[in-house]
Amino acid sequence: VAELEGLVEACAARLDRALALEELEAARVEFLGRKGQLAAVMSRLPGLDPDARREAGKAANAVKERLTALYDARLADLNRAAMDVALAGFDPTVPGYAPAAGSLHPVTLVTAEICKALEELGFSIVTGPEIETDYYNFEALNMPPEHPARDMQDTLYISDSIVLRTHTSPLQIRTMLARKPPVAVIAPGKVYRRDSDLTHTPMFHQIEGLLVDEGVSMADLRGTLTAFVRRIFGPKTNVRFRPSFFPFTEPSAEVDISCVLCGGKGSTAAGPCRVCKGTGFVEILGCGMVDPNVFDAVGYDTERYTGFAFGMGVERVTMLKYGIGDLRMFFENDIRFLSQF
Numbered sequence: 001v002a003e004l005e006g007l008v009e010a011c012a013a014r015l016d017r018a019l020a021l022e023e024l025e026a027a028r029v030e031f032l033g034r035k036g037q038l039a040a041v042m043s044r045l046p047g048l049d050p051d052a053r054r055e056a057g058k059a060a061n062a063v064k065e066r067l068t069a070l071y072d073a074r075l076a077d078l079n080r081a082a083m084d085v086a087l088a089g090f091d092p093t094v095p096g097y098a099p100a101a102g103s104l105h106p107v108t109l110v111t112a113e114i115c116k117a118l119e120e121l122g123f124s125i126v127t128g129p130e131i132e133t134d135y136y137n138f139e140a141l142n143m144p145p146e147h148p149a150r151d152m153q154d155t156l157y158i159s160d161s162i163v164l165r166t167h168t169s170p171l172q173i174r175t176m177l178a179r180k181p182p183v184a185v186i187a188p189g190k191v192y193r194r195d196s197d198l199t200h201t202p203m204f205h206q207i208e209g210l211l212v213d214e215g216v217s218m219a220d221l222r223g224t225l226t227a228f229v230r231r232i233f234g235p236k237t238n239v240r241f242r243p244s245f246f247p248f249t250e251p252s253a254e255v256d257i258s259c260v261l262c263g264g265k266g267s268t269a270a271g272p273c274r275v276c277k278g279t280g281f282v283e284i285l286g287c288g289m290v291d292p293n294v295f296d297a298v299g300y301d302t303e304r305y306t307g308f309a310f311g312m313g314v315e316r317v318t319m320l321k322y323g324i325g326d327l328r329m330f331f332e333n334d335i336r337f338l339s340q341f
């Protein structure tokens with residue numbers, strides 16, 4: 001029993017000298033390990049007479065608890081000391097690092113903004129295939145087989161009768177074939193042209209709108225598009241309708257808005273406005289009253305229903321809205337460009 005008490009003294013002294021976790025672990029093994037000093041004393045118990053063995057056993061267990069308690073306390077001290085060192089330079093009031101947030105592509109943002117504005121005007125979104133038959137892409141849109149708009153210079157043909165859609169109008173045809181009037185839909189999506197230069201890319205985005213009902217007039221077209229353009233470019237935007245032509249609408253018009261850069265003056269301090277080339281207006285979309293031939297193609301009664309339709313290029317609207325000078329920036333994935341939106 002005296003030997004056991006001596007262990008407690010020796011172990012306590014050894015633990016106090018242990019300044020690092022490794023030293024502490026060595027002390028634990030030395031005293032409490034399987035081959036440690038306490039185990040050595042306990043291994044001599046069987047050689048004692050029963051009374052002595054019982055007393056020594058009780059003392060040994062008490063010493064084991066004592067040594068373990070001393071070890072646990074020392075371990076807690078060393079861990080706390082380590083934590084104090086770690087926290088010494090830590091200031092919890094310093095603001096954390098904001099995780100790098102991504103950003104949506106400007107074309108995605110403007111598509112969503114245009115769709116939201118038109119949904120608020122009563123239109124709903126339709127989607128469909130990007131690879132189309134020439135029937136849906138041309139014929140049903142009043143462009144019969146020999147029509148110049150079909151030729152190879154502008155269209156990417158997959159086969160004689162399969163094309164990459166050159167606009168999203170085919171979606172409007174498909175919708176009219178699937179629904180009875182009234183129809184009020186918008187068709188956003190990628191379109192493809194066999195064209196590639198500084199101001200044209202083979203793939204770009206368009207959004208088209210279509211309204212078909214009884215008694216739809218050109219006044220409805222003007223009112224709807226004026227309201228739409230002012231939601232995108234601001235309430236003070238001047239809107240101008242100019243006569244134009246599309247095979248699928250009659251009459252047709254193009255809509256100009258007062259120039260986003262010079263506000264319509266046509267010039268800036270630096271001279272003639274480079275955006276509107278001094279005209280004070282920029283073209284934003286094309287539109288018109290749906291040609292009856294198109295309604296014939298989808299089986300709508302042209303005596304009962306009239307409608308208007310419109311279409312715009314999303315990259316063009318985006319470049320005007322954000323003052324982007326080069327179409328190619330949309331496709332270069334330069335993070336310095338993209339992270340501004």
Ligand SMILES: CNC(=O)COc1cccc(Nc2cc(Cl)ccn2)c1
Nearest residue numbers: 169172248286287309310311312313
């Ligand atoms: C970029 N797009 C433009 O400059 C002009 O787009 C336009 C103009 C006028 C009409 C349409 N779409 C259309 C669709 C059907 Cl189903 C019937 C008649 N028209 C698209």
